[in-house]
Amino acid sequence: MRQSAPRSGVRSLRFRPSGRRISGSGGGLGPYRALVPVHRDTLIAAQYFAAVAGTAAMRRCLTRPSSVLDRLEDVRRVTAHLDEFPNDLEIPVIEYETGEGYAAWAPRYDGPNPAVDASRSAIADMLRAAPSGSALDAACGTGSQAAQLVGLGFDVTGVDASEAMLDVARTNVPGATFHQGMLQSLPLADASVDVVTCSLALTHVPDLGPVLAEMARVLRPGGSVVLADIHPTTVSLGGAAVFPTGEEQFQLAFVRNLVHQVEEYVTAAVGAGLQVTECREPRYPEEAITGNPAYAVVPDAVRQAFDDLPFLLVWRLTKPA
Numbered sequence: 001m002r003q004s005a006p007r008s009g010v011r012s013l014r015f016r017p018s019g020r021r022i023s024g025s026g027g028g029l030g031p032y033r034a035l036v037p038v039h040r041d042t043l044i045a046a047q048y049f050a051a052v053a054g055t056a057a058m059r060r061c062l063t064r065p066s067s068v069l070d071r072l073e074d075v076r077r078v079t080a081h082l083d084e085f086p087n088d089l090e091i092p093v094i095e096y097e098t099g100e101g102y103a104a105w106a107p108r109y110d111g112p113n114p115a116v117d118a119s120r121s122a123i124a125d126m127l128r129a130a131p132s133g134s135a136l137d138a139a140c141g142t143g144s145q146a147a148q149l150v151g152l153g154f155d156v157t158g159v160d161a162s163e164a165m166l167d168v169a170r171t172n173v174p175g176a177t178f179h180q181g182m183l184q185s186l187p188l189a190d191a192s193v194d195v196v197t198c199s200l201a202l203t204h205v206p207d208l209g210p211v212l213a214e215m216a217r218v219l220r221p222g223g224s225v226v227l228a229d230i231h232p233t234t235v236s237l238g239g240a241a242v243f244p245t246g247e248e249q250f251q252l253a254f255v256r257n258l259v260h261q262v263e264e265y266v267t268a269a270v271g272a273g274l275q276v277t278e279c280r281e282p283r284y285p286e287e288a289i290t291g292n293p294a295y296a297v298v299p300d301a302v303r304q305a306f307d308d309l310p311f312l313l314v315w316r317l318t319k320p321a
């Protein structure tokens with residue numbers, strides 16, 4: 001899953017919209033371009049059902065081997081009827097580069113999303129202990145975290161690489177100020193905010209070090225950085241940022257998530273001069289389990305595969321006063 005990228009390569013840090021130019025606006029950096037996938041393949045639904053049953057079996061081979069027989073039975077049932085619905089569904093699976101993906105996702109981003117809901121609530125919990133004042137929401141997307149900060153009384157600036165996401169944010173949160181910019185070079189002055197939040201974005205960044213250093217730079221002494229992202233365990237199990245495209249044919253369009261283990265966060269935070277004040281690992285919420293596409297076919301397998309696994313990794317980091 002992990003993409004390799006040169007540590008200092010600015011090229012690897014930029015959003016790289018590619019493809020045919022079309023006149024008009026609404027793209028990532030510059031004019032809108034037709035979407036060009038990084039990779040395109042086909043997933044047969046039966047493959048996914050079997051994969052979930054296998055994940056569940058792996059977790060229980062020693063602790064509950066008798067339940068693994070039920071998972072074998074799931075696989076047998078699915079593979080015995082490979083030519084029947086829904087096992088035979090052929091689903092186009094299309095990977096997009098980060099900038100392309102968010103430009104396409106922007107108009108539909110604000111639909112139901114268990115990760116966004118869980119992240120919002122985890123960040124709200126951690127902000128209770130943070131000082132009020134001015135806040136930066138870094139990689140703010142369509143502004144739902146910025147809206148939460150405005151509601152808590154912060155004076156809010158949002159920054160994101162994607163103009164398409166920012167267009168939606170400006171409409172959603174008129175009480176905040178939004179700027180286009182990268183996590184690796186935030187368009188804010190040194191020591192200018194009391195709080196930095198960043199939700200569901202570090203998983204798209206190859207190297208956490210320069211990003212945490214930027215957050216520490218713009219933070220005032222005594223201030224807090226609150227980070228929430230998809231947990232590395234979930235990303236390691238194939239978790240990606242899947243989004244609706246509005247196409248008639250059902251397809252799985254996604255932006256790849258990168259695995260950042262806990263040690264990478266701690267190393268980046270300590271390297272940036274930040275203290276680790278709090279760390280939490282919220283488990284899979286019920287809606288992420290019942291909302292899994294395999295739940296209608298192999299519900300016990302879905303529950304056994306994901307139950308009690310960490311869904312998010314959430315941090316509060318403090319800049320010494």
Ligand SMILES: C[S@@+](CC[C@H](N)C(=O)[O-])C[C@H]1O[C@@H](n2cnc3c(N)ncnc32)[C@H](O)[C@@H]1O
Nearest residue numbers: 102139140141160161162165182183199200201
């Ligand atoms: C999953 S969305 C999260 C949006 C918002 N924080 C939320 O929780 O709903 C990820 C966002 O990160 C932005 N992003 C990804 N990499 C970035 C980078 N290197 N610099 C700035 N923004 C970035 C994308 O444009 C996108 O808006």
